[in-house]
Amino acid sequence: MAHSEDHFVVSIERFKPHTFESDEGDGLFISHSHAYDELTLILAGEGYYSSPEQNLKVGAGDLIRIPSGLHHGFVCTAPWQGVSVHFRHDKLPVHCQYLFHASREPNRIHSTQLGEGDLRWASISLEQMEREWRAERPGPDSASCLRIALETLLLLFQRNHGNAKQTSESGNDQAIIQEVVKEIHARYYSSVTVHELAARHYLSESNLRKKFAETMGVSPKQYIISLRLMEAKRLLQQTDKAIESISSEVGFTSSSRFYDFFVKSEGITPLEWRKQALQSV
Known part of the structure; x- marks a missing residue:
């Protein structure tokens, strides 16, 4: 499964306890960016995550979400352990995309502290993801198990991050x-x-x-149409379903309406888009 080019999970990595020596100076922060999203759970220790506008102290129990394309760095100040999941949120089904589209701060690192119960739940979800991701012979439900575990992590993040915000x-x-x-x-x-x-x-x-x-x-109507087209493109690329079937599945009342909206949005027909998408894989 780890070698599937169109899969939503890019990698799952556990980092071992380590620290940087203080005399490393400017090399203290490992700075980089990547073309996919990241979720990192700190299991032990503490350190800092930075972006051009931030310097966040993090520790055990913190769940960190980093948007794709954001230049960021990190440093460990007390030996830490954790798990990082790199994934492409645009390859997830639309029903869980609201966790990304509702964000009004796409160019910032987001962090939240998980309570004991949610931390245990997050750890179990990550363990299940690792098991499915590293399986040499994935079962027929492996992709669904991975998606559900990742969605659980995202929901735990959203719930705790939302509870921490001030009410006004x-x-x-x-x-x-x-x-x-x-x-x-x-x-x-x-x-x-x-x-x-x-x-x-x-x-x-x-x-x-x-x-x-x-x-x-x-507008709400425009947003709904954009979601239908987004899911249609995912199905066009990741399945061999007929275009008429996809049109109905994502909520268009007729194939002609689907074609009209799709061509207006993408400049080409759904069939032409599918051929181009498959050629680029």
Whole structure:
């Protein structure tokens, strides 16, 4: 499984206890960037993670999420142990993509402290991921087990990171929109309406549209369409399902509407896009 070029997991690495000598000076931080996301769980010890705008102290129980493309570094100040998962979030199903699309700070390292129960849960999830990832002969459900374990880690991060934020009027608005985004990701393929979403959060439709556009940069309807197209592209690349079947699966009421939106977005037909995507693998 580790050699699958189109898989969402790039690598899983455990780092052993080590420290840098203080006389290494400028070499103290190992600085780099990569074209995929990272989740790192610190199991023991402590140190610092840095980005162009940050210098975060981290220790045992911290779960760290680093967006793709962000230049960052780290240094261990007390012998530490941990696990890092590198993955491509764009290859995950749309229902868990809200964990990335709801973020308003894509160019920052995000860190949260896990409680004892969640830390144990995170550790078990990582162990399961390692087992599936390193298996010489992956079973038919290995990819699903990997995805569920990774999604569990992301949900643990989101829950603890969200609980740590201050509550204010603007913060409450942000929390509402994040809940709406989560609901949309869970039901993007159905006939979910702005009226229904607004009523669930005791907002008028116009108010929800305004808050959503201010936070996400697009209207709820545009966001739903973009998710349907995103999932359609994943299915076009990762499966051999018929285009008409994919169109229905992601929520378009007709193949012609799917074609129209797809061509408007990508400039080519779904079939042409699939051929190009498969040739580039």
